[in-house]
Amino acid sequence: MYFDNSNIKLTATNSTIVWKYLDLSKFLDMLISKKLFMSRSDKFEDQYEGTFSEPTFEEIKRLSTNNLGFLDYYKTHREKVVISSWHANAYESFAMWQIFTKNNEGLAIQSTIGRIKEALQTENHYEQYIGEVNYIDYKKDFIPFDDNFFPFLFKRKSFQYEREIRILTDVSNKSISIDNGLKIEVNLSQLIEKIYIHPKSENWYKKLVIELVEKLGFDFKIEISDLESDILI
Structure with a gap:
């Protein structure tokens, strides 16, 4: 269930459009399980994920001088926080297609903060x-x-293009161990407003996506990518 937290910054409004770019296998896993996958925070490619900036690390070392468990807690905490990443943008992003999909195949889920x-x-x-x-x-x-959640909502400036909005969960109070991530219950019909198919995908792939969605019992609105529009001269 979603909860507000006054300490977590969210200037985006409920109407803010957000996107998740993913390959077909991950999308199908979501539809079949009817769950949203959230990755363990220390499993992201960015090695700085969930770590501290240098000034913060120096302050934490100072605070842990007489409390050695203080620093150890933050080191292990990364294994207990899971994240689902979304890209805030009013429009499709060519860069996001390039980064998060391969072989001209993949999809983009369009939603809003309010729908999430x-x-x-x-x-x-x-x-x-x-x-x-x-x-x-x-x-x-x-x-x-x-x-x-403080270390999990900061990234290096070189990632600014991601314009990332995150769903976060801390399972520290649960007696469970997480391997690569955690699947959580979610109302997919509410979550997904539209689906966009990769702009460079072949027609057979577009048809396959449409047929799979229908066979799994969903009626999401499936759009042709705006990046696929014909050039007018």
Whole structure:
């Protein structure tokens, strides 16, 4: 279930459009399981994920001088936080297609912040929070200790193009171990407003996606990518 947290920054409104770019196998897994996959925070490609900026690390070392468990807690905490990443943009992003899909195949789910909040009400086992990522200089900028999610909502400035909105869950209070991630209950009909098929995909692939969605019992609106529009001279 979604919960508000006054310490988590979210300037985006409920009407803000967000996107998730993913390959067909991950999309089908979502439809079949009717669950949203959230990746363990230390499994992202960015090695800085969930770590501290240098000024923050120095402050944490100072605080842990007489409490050695303080620093160890934050090291292991990354294994207990799971994340679902979304891209905030009013339009499709050519860069996101390039980064998150391969071989001219893949899909983009279009939703809004408001739809995500409503869709998460189905989940009763884990508390969900939504926040926007802050892009900082990890050599100079200090990350404030506002809550347990503080290191997971900051990334290096070189990732600013991602314009990332995150769904976050902390399972530290659950007696479970997480391998690569966690699947959570979600109302897919509420979550997914539209589906866009890769702009460079072949016709057979587009037809396959449409048929699979129908056979699995969903009636999502499937759009042709705006990047596929004919050139007018």
